[in-house]
Amino acid sequence: MKRVLGKGYVRLVDVMGSDLTVVNAARVSYAKASDSLNERDIKLIKFLAREGHTSPFRHAIAQFEIYAPLMVARQWWKYVVGSSHQEATGDSLEAWNESSRRYITEEPTFYIPQRDEWRTAPENSKQGSGKKVDDHIIADAATFQLERYVAQGIKLYENAMKAGIAPEQARLFLPAYGMYVRWYWTASLQSVCHFLDQRLEHDAQKEIQEYAKAILELIKPHFPVSVEELL
Ligand SMILES: Cc1cc2nc3c(=O)[nH]c(=O)nc-3n(C[C@H](O)[C@H](O)[C@H](O)COP(=O)(O)OP(=O)(O)OC[C@H]3O[C@@H](n4cnc5c(N)ncnc54)[C@H](O)[C@@H]3O)c2cc1C
Structure with missing residues (x-):
């Protein structure tokens, strides 16, 4: 593996x-x-x-x-x-x-890039990515905000199920791209x-x-x- x-x-x-x-x-x-x-x-x-x-x-x-x-x-x-x-x-x-x-x-379970894994938008293309984000403040904030967003999603997901909503609909609260x-x-x-x-x-x-x-x-x-x- x-x-x-x-x-x-x-x-x-x-x-x-x-x-x-x-x-x-x-x-x-x-x-x-x-x-x-x-x-x-x-x-x-x-x-x-x-x-x-x-x-x-x-x-x-x-x-x-x-x-x-x-x-x-x-x-x-x-x-x-x-x-x-x-x-x-x-x-x-x-x-x-x-x-x-x-x-x-x-x-x-979610993929959350760490501070040294964020990349900038590419300069000469509409898709893909450019160099590493070297501003630690921006990179740290991105990781922190994504962690918070995921945690919020999980909380809403669990609350919806506790309220009796079916899991197949409650999952709409989960941030899916990184799951x-x-x-x-x-x-x-x-x-x-x-x-x-x-x-x-x-x-x-x-x-x-x-x-x-x-x-x-x-x-x-x-x-x-x-x-x-x-x-
Ligand atoms: C850098 C990159 C960016 C991409 N961006 C996007 C995007 O923005 N949006 C998006 O939707 N997709 C995107 N793709 C996906 C891309 O369009 C292909 O769907 C994907 O790469 C699979 O390749 P394929 O179609 O060759 O593979 P397969 O579907 O496995 O096909 C294999 C090969 O079989 C042949 N073939 C397939 N179907 C037929 C057919 N009906 N008739 C005859 N021959 C056939 C072709 O030669 C094909 O190359 C991107 C791919 C890459 C690598």
Whole structure:
């Protein structure tokens, strides 16, 4: 498991296949298969990636459990091709995705940037962010105000439920963008690399970049050649 962004994490739940899976899927039409990865196989993976022959990369699959603020999850769920985002099964996880907090199973938990984590608005662009906020007064105030806002939200949420309002409506009081949600992401190797290709880039939001780095660290040891060639 890799810790990301305060209380967040990425966990590799399961993997199907290896670089050999890619090679053997590509060679099936010649009725040939390798038992262990050799130089010719590596050349074949390079060729497939370079020429955009992507289907062999879709026979390898990885499944992750992710715990991230909703603002990150919201961006992640846009990867709809070759991916499935499913509710984590189990006792307490159902409340931690899009439908979260219809059932009360976990304390709401929030991502609150610390004083050295706030970034300024970018100078020459409408999206993204610029350098670190180096004025400690502004940064401290932002953390303090967000903490207060979250605490107020939790209080209103609890008060609403005490007054008899259904949890599925009471959750409207929670500041949702920073609330951690948990989900399973099952995706083909091609889809994972497509996600990494976009979200490791400097123009992706820094918070999702941190998750992409964790995904890369977890997946690369299982598919070292394919990941290297697809990115
Ligand atoms: C820096 C950055 C900023 C962004 N800003 C915004 C934003 O402001 N608002 C917003 O809504 N989204 C935004 N996005 C999300 C972006 O629009 C994509 O939805 C997201 O990156 C997923 O990429 P994708 O569509 O390629 O992935 P997938 O949906 O997984 O698709 C994978 C690939 O499959 C192919 N494909 C997908 N659907 C079809 C189809 N119907 N027909 C044929 N081929 C298809 C395409 O080649 C696609 O690249 C941003 C993404 C990035 C990286």
